[in-house]
Amino acid sequence: MNTPWDINSAISLYNIDRWGSGYFTINPKGHISVLPTLNPSTPIDLTELVEEAKQRGLNFPMVLRFQDLLRHRVERINLSFAEAISEMGYRSLYRGVFPIKVNQLREVVEEIMDAGKPFHFGIEAGSKPELLAALAIHKDPESLIICNGYKDALFIQNALLGSKLGKKVIMVVEKLEELFQIIQVSQEMGVEPMIGMRVRLSAKGAGKWATSGGENAKFGLSTSDLVAASNTLKEKGLAHCLRLVHFHVGSQVPDIGTIKRAAREAARFYAKLAKMGHTMGYLDVGGGLGVDYDGSRTAFESSMNYSLAEYARDIVWNVMDVCDSEKVEHPVLISESGRAIVAHHSVLVVEAFGSIEKDKARVKAVPTPNDPKQVSDILELQKTITALNWAETLHDAQQIKEQSQAMFELGLLELESKAKIEQAYWQIAQQVVTFTKEAKYIPDEVRELEISLGDQYVCNFSVFQSLLDHWALGQLFPVMPIDRLECFPDRNATLVDITCDSDGKMSKFIDLHDVKDTLPLHQLTPGEPYLIGFFLMGAYQDIMGDLHNLSAGSMKPTSFWTRTRTAAGTSRKRWKAPPLRTCSKSSSGTRPSSCAR
Numbered sequence: 001m002n003t004p005w006d007i008n009s010a011i012s013l014y015n016i017d018r019w020g021s022g023y024f025t026i027n028p029k030g031h032i033s034v035l036p037t038l039n040p041s042t043p044i045d046l047t048e049l050v051e052e053a054k055q056r057g058l059n060f061p062m063v064l065r066f067q068d069l070l071r072h073r074v075e076r077i078n079l080s081f082a083e084a085i086s087e088m089g090y091r092s093l094y095r096g097v098f099p100i101k102v103n104q105l106r107e108v109v110e111e112i113m114d115a116g117k118p119f120h121f122g123i124e125a126g127s128k129p130e131l132l133a134a135l136a137i138h139k140d141p142e143s144l145i146i147c148n149g150y151k152d153a154l155f156i157q158n159a160l161l162g163s164k165l166g167k168k169v170i171m172v173v174e175k176l177e178e179l180f181q182i183i184q185v186s187q188e189m190g191v192e193p194m195i196g197m198r199v200r201l202s203a204k205g206a207g208k209w210a211t212s213g214g215e216n217a218k219f220g221l222s223t224s225d226l227v228a229a230s231n232t233l234k235e236k237g238l239a240h241c242l243r244l245v246h247f248h249v250g251s252q253v254p255d256i257g258t259i260k261r262a263a264r265e266a267a268r269f270y271a272k273l274a275k276m277g278h279t280m281g282y283l284d285v286g287g288g289l290g291v292d293y294d295g296s297r298t299a300f301e302s303s304m305n306y307s308l309a310e311y312a313r314d315i316v317w318n319v320m321d322v323c324d325s326e327k328v329e330h331p332v333l334i335s336e337s338g339r340a341i342v343a344h345h346s347v348l349v350v351e352a353f354g355s356i357e358k359d360k361a362r363v364k365a366v367p368t369p370n371d372p373k374q375v376s377d378i379l380e381l382q383k384t385i386t387a388l389n390w391a392e393t394l395h396d397a398q399q400i401k402e403q404s405q406a407m408f409e410l411g412l413l414e415l416e417s418k419a420k421i422e423q424a425y426w427q428i429a430q431q432v433v434t435f436t437k438e439a440k441y442i443p444d445e446v447r448e449l450e451i452s453l454g455d456q457y458v459c460n461f462s463v464f465q466s467l468l469d470h471w472a473l474g475q476l477f478p479v480m481p482i483d484r485l486e487c488f489p490d491r492n493a494t495l496v497d498i499t500c501d502s503d504g505k506m507s508k509f510i511d512l513h514d515v516k517d518t519l520p521l522h523q524l525t526p527g528e529p530y531l532i533g534f535f536l537m538g539a540y541q542d543i544m545g546d547l548h549n550l551s552a553g554s555m556k557p558t559s560f561w562t563r564t565r566t567a568a569g570t571s572r573k574r575w576k577a578p579p580l581r582t583c584s585k586s587s588s589g590t591r592p593s594s595c596a597r
Helices: 007-012 046-055 067-088 106-115 126-138 155-164 176-189 223-235 257-275 308-326 338-345 373-383 390-409 413-433 443-452 467-475
Strands: 024-026 032-034 062-066 098-099 122-125 144-147 170-171 194-198 242-246 282-284 330-335 346-356 455-460 478-479 492-497 519-521 530-534 557-564 573-576
Touching: 007 024, 032 046, 032 478, 046 062, 046 346, 046 530, 046 557, 046 573, 062 067, 067 106, 067 338, 067 557, 098 106, 098 144, 098 338, 106 126, 122 126, 122 308, 126 155, 144 155, 155 170, 155 176, 170 242, 176 223, 194 223, 223 242, 223 257, 242 257, 257 282, 257 308, 308 330, 330 530, 338 346, 346 492, 373 390, 373 413, 373 557, 390 413, 413 443, 478 519
Parallel strands: 062 557, 098 122, 122 144, 144 170, 170 194, 194 242, 242 282, 282 330, 455 492
Antiparallel strands: 024 032, 062 346, 346 455, 346 530, 478 530, 492 519, 557 573
16 A cells, blocks of 8 residues: 655654654654754754764663753743743742752753753752752752752751751751651751741642642641641741742643642642741742643643643742732742653664564465365455455454364364464454555454554563653653654554563553554664664653663663754764763673762
């Protein structure tokens, strides 16, 4: 079947114009192009970049990082809030922070901190190691360090030492017991703390991480806890130390309505605490800013029905509206939008080196005197199938296949005959799918047949190591070939890795209307590399995978950073990450000492 095909067809098929947010497109060569600053005059050809990385000795799987894209994301979120504040007449500032847990790689965090300097962009830490890293990398006395998570005495001491060094460190109380310990340690050290309270809102998110918020959330203070905390601070003469209200309704919030309700409820808590005599000054709306992984722009869990600009405007307006009604000064707004900052900058590239195809002819399909009648019957069906009789032919072929299986189990069918029947059946099935491809209505049995016919492309990577959220949570990521996109993709496939576990596969893919079970790909050509890209990988995937018994050391992705400069006369620079980022597992199965972080 000759299908009209061009670059625009490829863009539409893979939805790259929707989930790509302008950072990704397809060039006339049929290669993925990356526009790190959305400037069409400085594209980066992904295929050429991979070839350059290979020449430098890097192997697959390979993570490509775009430094200027990372900077652009930092700038966009800060400018979006600045524009909303100016447009609404909001009488305070925005001071965002980056949560280290989303991507702990040093080069990522350093780039974000450098890009955020003009905006006094700060950092969030949720554990003792993260706090130590934050204290080390934090240089701007105007930016914030927000401390979330469980806090023992040592955590509190380190945070207070940061305060003694002149840093704005705010410890967010997650449980009432933490407040007592903060007060005790601060008195022992003679340092006055800046304290925040995480409130447990009734507003609850949606999607895979909805349990982070709501009245049954793991963290946060109830209303009675909040009143008790306020009274405790007043009794200790520390009422002025309460400076911040914090809330979190979950990661990847798909519906803007959830964010609006949560912002209003938290603003009301903030205003009431301010009127109770606390100095206040900061309102932290937490994380939740989504990434449109599937490009549908809906409230589906892998998408979001709002833009970054709308997100900023809705937070600013709702907080302002509540504070004005309560006659309370507008607080400095803080957000912890890690996913939206880092997701786009990282692309995982793997090589497909083999395929498992059900409809491929592997035996000579000619009946012999030793074959049962079922062989000649199904081969005759294969010859006579048409666009008019496909349904009847399919049903007859299914009956023959079932009969042959029963005969084989009884020992009445030889392997050669069974192979001919199965091969003919799958080739008939492929013809049925082809006949119905352009139909207005495709029966469910044909859709199921198409899924069953899908190839398995074997790729040299580990799902457990590089796509942990997909395996564990069913998180969807955009996936597509990075070249040959000028050609029609004539195969449908799932992706399987080369680990020892049967769960090492990817069989759910993004789609505008639903989740697809197969991915359109091209026929593999022996001796030619076929490269597949996994996009929007920068959040969590980089730091959740580790070396374990389901992934060989050689499958630890190597990193390759790129930077594009647009100034006249400045050439594009690319460089490999430091050696400790590209090491493999040692023969003993542990990380070499030279790779210790």
